[in-house]
Amino acid sequence: MTGGASAAETALAAATADHLPVLIEEVVDALSPAPGEVFLDGTFGAGGYTRALLDAADCTVIGLDRDPDALAEARVWAPLFRDRLRLVQGTFGAMESALEGQQALDGIVLDIGVSSMQLDRARRGFSFLRDGPLDMRMAQDGPTAADLVNDADEGALADIFFQYGEEKRSRALARAVIAARQSGAITTTGQLAAIIEEAAPRKRPGDMHPATRVFQSLRIAVNDELGELARGLASAERLLAEGGRLVVVTFHSLEDRVVKRFFQRRAQHGGAGVSRHVPNAPDAAAPSFEMITRKAVTAGEAELSRHPRARSARLRAGRRTAAPAHPPEMTGLGLPGLTLSGSFS
Ligand SMILES: C[S@@+](CC[C@H](N)C(=O)[O-])C[C@H]1O[C@@H](n2cnc3c(N)ncnc32)[C@H](O)[C@@H]1O
DSSP: SSSOOHHHHHHHHHOOOOOOOOTTHHHHHOOOOOOEEEEESSOOTSSSSHHHHOOOOSSSEEEESOOOOOOOOOOHHHGGGGEEEEESSSGGGGHHTTTTTOEEEEEEEEEESHHHHHHHHHGGGOOSOOOSSSSOOOOSSSSSSSHHHSSSSSSHHHHHHHHHHTTHHHHHHHHHHHHHTSSSSOBBHHHHHHHHHHHHHHHHHTTTTTTTTEEEEHHHHHHOOOOOOOHHHHHHHHHEEEEEEEEEEEEEHHHHHHHHHHHHHHSEEEETOTTSTTTTTTTGGGGGEEESSSSSSSOOOHHHOOOOGGOEEEEEEEOOOOOOOOOSSSSSSSOOOOOOOOOOO
């Protein structure tokens, strides 16, 4: 390069402009990075949180994402941070195997959900506003949303819409999907959005798009997002050093409920279903976290005016104690009791 910015600097500037991280000051504040500390950004995305941590202290960050596109874009600018940034592809639900050999961490952040990069690209099939293949796979492997919509039976579809989308018209919408697919497979986001819109038209012009909840529910099912969250929280508990911080940002009530219950159960005596009356198991019931946030932190007015998506963001954070990790649990966290096996293959 003669003068001007290098390719890495140009890519870094583009990544910074591309995605506005939510609750960024609150995330850095809760993680309070110090020189020499090691952090896991378990939902790397466009790397907004990672860069904020790297800028805030002379620390190291491991950027983990299940989406190969997110990491491919970051590989262009990551060398600017030399050995302070390492990129790893994998899921945070399996963070221990993805980070094999890693010493205990000083902080872990999870920013749950879909990135603007994923939403804005029609070919990824996440958005009912952009016509593209009905895909929705963050990791770009395994069954797609089209497989689910075309293969699941009516009861299973209705359960997904209801449990993962909190969609009140779940049964009618499942029936509409089953009826529509009699005349050919549903393969695009546009087709599905039109089927839902016809079955449940907006009552008033300003109402939410009728397909919003259905799309959310399919995305959660395709990516097993709630299972990932429960496994990710339990893994984070095991990987954090004493004093290590866990910060989780969620965007809808199903996820926030899981995070809230996880911290409630870990920050009190006898949590995780282990009775403090069980003989010889006093340590297992000792609190493994103390809360950094007393209640969910939400965006202030200034952020909301720049960033409407921040409206539904909730941040909860805890600090790891010296107590052993509690036994992992899937019950007690408020996960919907939905199993897809059998009705969706
Ligand atoms: C909301 S974005 C994160 C944005 C990021 N905080 C930033 O500042 O750029 C969520 C990212 O997490 C990734 N993701 C979602 N679930 C994941 C999982 N279970 N394991 C790993 N990555 C996941 C998505 O692929 C997406 O890139």
